[in-house]
Amino acid sequence: MPSPLSRRTFLGVLAALAATAGAWAWGLLPACARAVIAERFPTRTVERPEFGFDSARGEVVWSDGRREGYVLTLDGLVSEPVRLSYGDLRALPQVRRTADFHCVEGWSVTDAVWGGVEFRDLFARVALLPTARFAVFHSLGHTEQVDGLTHYVESLPLVDLLNPELGALLALDLEGAPLPDQRGAPARVVSPFDLAYKSIKFVTRVEFSAEAVPGWWTRANPVYPIHAPVEKSRLRTPDPRRG
Numbered sequence: 001m002p003s004p005l006s007r008r009t010f011l012g013v014l015a016a017l018a019a020t021a022g023a024w025a026w027g028l029l030p031a032c033a034r035a036v037i038a039e040r041f042p043t044r045t046v047e048r049p050e051f052g053f054d055s056a057r058g059e060v061v062w063s064d065g066r067r068e069g070y071v072l073t074l075d076g077l078v079s080e081p082v083r084l085s086y087g088d089l090r091a092l093p094q095v096r097r098t099a100d101f102h103c104v105e106g107w108s109v110t111d112a113v114w115g116g117v118e119f120r121d122l123f124a125r126v127a128l129l130p131t132a133r134f135a136v137f138h139s140l141g142h143t144e145q146v147d148g149l150t151h152y153v154e155s156l157p158l159v160d161l162l163n164p165e166l167g168a169l170l171a172l173d174l175e176g177a178p179l180p181d182q183r184g185a186p187a188r189v190v191s192p193f194d195l196a197y198k199s200i201k202f203v204t205r206v207e208f209s210a211e212a213v214p215g216w217w218t219r220a221n222p223v224y225p226i227h228a229p230v231e232k233s234r235l236r237t238p239d240p241r242r243g
Contacts, residue, residue, distance in 0.1 A: 047201075051141055053179075055179075058085060058087055072203065072204060072205070074205075076206075077131055077210065078126045079127035079128075079129065082125050090172065092117045093117070094116065095169060096113060097114050098112070098113050099111075099190065101196055102235075113176065114173065114174060118164075122206075123161075128158075133209070135156055135158060136155040136206070137200045139200055139203060140202040149219060154199075154200040156194070158208075166193055166241070167192050169189075170187050170190075185202070186203075197217040197224065197228065229241065
């Protein structure tokens, strides 16, 4: 059984390794250290367990053994749709961001270290039409059918995704390594000031829209609204949208 390891100790070890081994740091950590970080996130997903992701090859691996290259499609209110491979996403400027993660169930994970692409850099790859106001994110895989939806969907305002004060990004990494399957590989939204059901996992399509779209979670649980800011009492940093 792994021995306990505090986050402060872990970060000290990671920093020392990074200074001497750079990108090898995470791989050089003992399995128990990686396990402690992974265990901070309870697994919550509504997708059927029908695929995984091979980050080394940038491929989705289906449960029947089929492999296909991951593609992120940007479409909707755009001049021309764009398709990006996993390698294309990795070639965009990469950022690292430390943020708290707040589940609708009431639990939180503090100081999660995400890595990935800022939405301003991602959306710069496509010509948006003037009427585009929201990004509607679509997930890989299938869910129980809810109100006509058979996959997870969420929407967020472009003004929020592009606001650097809100710190949103399309995450490819967690704690210095590619996202594991249970955390949303190959790519997930991280929107720190919104409840976690807005931080959609397994993203394969971004559809630009003039209107907000009720997501899978809201349709399945109408008590939860389209707009889901974290309650003020749960935040350690004030939400910039509240002034």
